[in-house]
Amino acid sequence: MKTDMVIAGVGGQGILSIAAALGSAALDNDLYMKQAETHGMSQRGGDVQSFMRISDKPIYSDLIPRGGADIILSVEPMEALRYLPYLKQGGYVVTNSTPFVNIPDYPEMEELEKTIKDLPNYVLIDADQIAEETTGSKRAFNFVMLGAASPFIDVPFEYLEEGIRKIFERKGEEVIEMNIKALHAGRKFAEENK
Amino acid sequence: MQKSLLLGVEAIAQGAIDGGMSGVYAYPGTPSTEITEYIQHSKQAQQLNIHRDWAANEKTAMESALGMSYAGKRSMVCMKHVGLNVAADCFMNAAITGANGGMLIVVADDPSMHSSQNEQDSRVYGKFAMMPILEPSNQQEAYDMARFGFELSEACEIPVLMRITTRLAHSRAGVTRAAEVVAQNDMKLPEDKVQFVLLPGIARKRYKLLLNNQAKFETASEESPYNSYTDGADKSMGIIACGLGYNYLMENYPNGDCPYPVVKISQYPIPRTMIQKITSECDKVMVLEEGYPVVEEMLKGYLEKEAVIGRLDGTLSRDGELKPEMVGRALGFDVEEGAEVPNLVSARPPALCVGCSHIDVYTALNEVVAEYGEGRVFADIGCYTLGALPPFNAINSCVDMGASVTMAKGAADAGLIPSVAVIGDSTFTHSGMTGLLDAINEKTPITVIISDNESISMTGGQHSSAKGKLESICEGLGVEPEHLHVLTAVPKKRDDLKDLLRKEFEYQGVSVIIPRRVCVQKNVRDQKIKKAAKAKAAAKA
Secondary structure, three states: OEEEEEEEEEOOOOHHHHHHHHHHHHHHOOOEEEEEOOOOHHHOOOEEEEEEEEEOOOOOOOOOOOOOEEEEEEOOHHHHHHOHHHEEEEEEEEEEOOOOOOOOOOOOHHHHHHHHHOOOOEEEEOHHHHHHHHHOOHHHHHHHHHHHHHHHOOOOHHHHHHHHHHHOHHHOHHHHHHHHHHHHHHHHHHHHHO | OOOEEEEHHHHHHHHHHHOOEEEEEEOOOOOOHHHHHHHHHOHHHHHOOOEOOEOOOHHHHHHHHHHHHHOOOEEEEEEEHHHHHHOHHHHHHHHHHOOOOOEEEEEEEOOOOOOOOOOOOHHHHHHHHOOOEEOOOOHHHHHHHHHHHHHHHHHHOOOEEEEEEHHHHOEEEEEOOOOOOOOOOOOOOOOOOOOOOOOHHHHHHHHHHHHHHHHHHHHHHHHOOOOEEEOOOOOOOEEEEEOOHHHHHHHOOOOOOOOOOEEEEOEEOOOHHHHHHHHHHOOOEEEEOOOOOHHHHHHHOOOOOOOEEOOOOOOOOOOOOOOHHHHHHHOOOOOOOOOOOOOOOOOOOOOOOOOOHHHHHHHHHHHHHHHHOOOOEEOOOOHHHHHHOOOOOOOOEOOOOOHHHHHHHHHHHOOOOOEEEEEEHHHHHHHHHHHHHHHHHHOOOEEEEEEEOOOEOOOOOEOOOOOOOHHHHHHHHOOOHHHEEEEEOOHHHHHHHHHHHHHHHOOOOOEEEEEEOOOHHHHHHHHHHHHHHHHHHHHHO
């Protein structure tokens, strides 16, 4: 059992909550995990990524080698492509289709979508819309994304639910249920569209 | 025992708390900031009454930590690598005074410069000061070594340097905590009453003692649980892996079947007998180390008598951090290259936040500077350094903490008038005040803009030592009241700021303009905290 995943997005989008839920899930089930993240200067609206590694054997490197990631999970479509050098052959790109435009030279959406659809394995999902439809708020889009990536993560699905429960423990049942609903909606979409 | 999910920096913080620390002293700097933040947020640290306030800069922090050690208690001081330059005076001399209570100096290096001006390797400083160095290779070691570092410091009677790098600092893993928390030391003055008095006569004795103790430090390295020699059948090559270098080595042998002998180093001075064994038994030696080729250079020697490969001969890149695939290639593996990044992907550099007060400052400044000609704006370290990027392209320098004021002074001395300094509130109290005094004493025609957002923002909104003190500091240093201005940094006051700049650019002496508005990120966080406190109070009522 081993999954290496690059989680990508833009500073401020909250990719670390995805990593936190996964990390908690891994640790509570006696799996090894390492998760490297970006702090500091690039957090100010720049591109950010987190390397997430989960395994039932000890993990050494905090970094995923190039060509070694099973999954690229991106909460923003252009950022998904930035990390293609890390994807292994046969790996999956799971990305939100809602762009985060804070630069003047953001590519044309049509071209961007075409590039993603030319990849051998991808899930392109409008996580913002699905979050809104299923939970009434876009806020849970991060967990729609985790749900969409879950079929490719070598960790039992229940563990992910437990992880969400754990990290939102203090925020109450309502927040937990909202995010778990989002997780299920994302998974359903991926199962039907992978 | 249940594992805690901790960043490398948090592991050090928890290790120090559990290891009997009485105080942490620090100035924020990526990737070291969260060590102190973790301790500030820790209930355990609060209960143990551990000192945990921010210092004005790294030098004051290290001196305070040394003072706590003098009084017999365990202290820790944390900074980023370039912070050690600021604290270097105290650092070098603390190796001569030695420690009384255990003292741990944690320095976080940033190879590949993710958030820094250079990638200097703090192990060079450690060697320079002849101090023992710890270099954890993973989060568990980071936790364990904090406690171990205090013990080592007390056993060797010298501060101990712990060097980490960005990847360990900002990577999480499960950490098992020690079963027992070490009690804090009682206050106890040094037995030698003049140990800390570095008058030449005493310093010479202390320095001899430091030299004589090197053998003892080396023995500690030989016996350290963090250094090891693992034999391998293939003697065509031996591998010396320091700190994180060990992880990248083992990553390439997932079943643990590295055929070569391996020396793992996480404590310095380097363990001589292990090194002698591996160099004599193997045809050549590869050194894997994060940062500068420190060990490689030592072994290779100036005359290159030893067959040593690594960063110096191009086996590994001379600059930047190590990567698992880079080490794989060096070991002769067929490494996957991965796909190319598609051309349509644009760069997404960091930028000033929407509504940031620095935007108001740069917008006004750019217009006025254009009237005088470009090339005269000296900036400093902080969010406002992003003024170097489009759309502002507003600044001409960013060198070190405080350099804006003094570089503007030097340029004005050379005839570049007006010269302008742009510095943040916290950077000003860190290292800008003394430079301003120089300019005041010489009545140098410079205009200093202290862009005051009432927080240390780039590192996450820590408390600024300058809060509420800037005007009185400037007045106290001797800025003339009619050339000291404070105004709110908002779009509708940009014209006022422009008028002020034009007026002060014409003044042939020191002017200080303080545009002030709280950091937008800090404001959001403060509002959230207020709201939560209100909700809590309401729930109680």
